[in-house]
Amino acid sequence: MSGGRDDAPTIQSxxxxxxILGFFTVSRPRLTLSEITARLGMSKATAHRYAMAxxxxxxxxxxxxxxxxxxxxxxxxxxxxxxxALPIVSLAGPLMEKLxxxxxxxxxxxxxDGEAPVVVRVDDGTDRVxxxxxxxxxxxxxxxxAQGRVFAAFLPEGSVPGxxxxxxxxxxxxxxLEEIRRxxxxxxxxxxxxxxxxxxxxxADGRIIAVMALVGTTTTVSDEVASDQSQxxxxxxxxxxxxxxxxxxxxxxxGEVVHALAEATEAAG
Numbered sequence: 001m002s003g004g005r006d007d008a009p010t011i012q013s014x015x016x017x018x019x020i021l022g023f024f025t026v027s028r029p030r031l032t033l034s035e036i037t038a039r040l041g042m043s044k045a046t047a048h049r050y051a052m053a054x055x056x057x058x059x060x061x062x063x064x065x066x067x068x069x070x071x072x073x074x075x076x077x078x079x080x081x082x083x084x085a086l087p088i089v090s091l092a093g094p095l096m097e098k099l100x101x102x103x104x105x106x107x108x109x110x111x112x113d114g115e116a117p118v119v120v121r122v123d124d125g126t127d128r129v130x131x132x133x134x135x136x137x138x139x140x141x142x143x144x145x146a147q148g149r150v151f152a153a154f155l156p157e158g159s160v161p162g163x164x165x166x167x168x169x170x171x172x173x174x175x176x177l178e179e180i181r182r183x184x185x186x187x188x189x190x191x192x193x194x195x196x197x198x199x200x201x202x203x204a205d206g207r208i209i210a211v212m213a214l215v216g217t218t219t220t221v222s223d224e225v226a227s228d229q230s231q232x233x234x235x236x237x238x239x240x241x242x243x244x245x246x247x248x249x250x251x252x253x254x255g256e257v258v259h260a261l262a263e264a265t266e267a268a269g
Contacts (some may be wrong), residue, residue, distance in 0.1 A: 023036060194222040
């Protein structure tokens, strides 16, 4: 029992450090100590202590001229390691970029972390005046996001926390997941903030391994499962399933993997 109590401060420190790193986003890559303090909800002295510890391991950088913190170079090393452990992220790249050019909307790839979808890649090179930005590393709501509902529809029931109980008490949830399986995709119809998401599963050996989503506004993205945008998304998700399956069975030689990807991308037009 005493060991558990001794571990508690260390775990809490790790959680706080992770929270600080999560404050930095593509839209807010620079933060002052005052901003970190306000978001952390602790004293400035405590926030400074954590910032100094993160600087020592190169997870944060401090620019004295501006008085601002940014993510440090060690984050790039960790990001590269994370991508190496998820080959689907690299394999998805050319297909996601092609889909962005085709539909002119943000395209997002998510994987399941055991409890919820986590965004692992975002391609948003659109030319729209208003576009929806999604941060890589974001954890999405498992029950309400289009991506979460796709995972719930195709993962084993016991793999989604609380799903079995939800299905017992909610016929509407059961019907929703059945519709997702039937259509091969989910639609977030944009009840919140005017954002609409279409999401489709990516499979390997008959099991869902990722979800690809198209994210835009209710004005630019249709909620019809038969729309050109929906069909383009589903087609790209199927292509990624094929590419990933072929990459799994080839030898670890990188040239063969790249060849499989190039062939599939060329076939996609």
